[in-house]
Amino acid sequence: MRLKPIALLFFFLMGVYFGGMGALSLGDRTTFWGFLIIGAVHFLILVGIALGKDVIRQLGVYISLLDLIFGILWMLTSFDAPSASLSFLAAIALVILTSDELKEEMG
16 A cells, blocks of 8 residues: 555645635734644645655654644644544554655655
């Protein structure tokens, strides 16, 4: 099974998610730019993984870990579908990004 497309899909979905959250918060300038920057970071990691850069994959591990931590904190404050999906996707992404199969696939 190829893991690179799954990792790319995760970062695409997370970039779209945070970009959408930014679009929903147009009234608050700081929140808007914060979500936009987080979405852009996810898209940049997507491009780095697509190009096969191992350093970017390692950075993606840290970003996914942050996604998981903030998803768990969000679940502790209010358990709802977005918080659970963020935590679930981040946990799966961490497993995929740290796997040897992905490292070999990226070259």
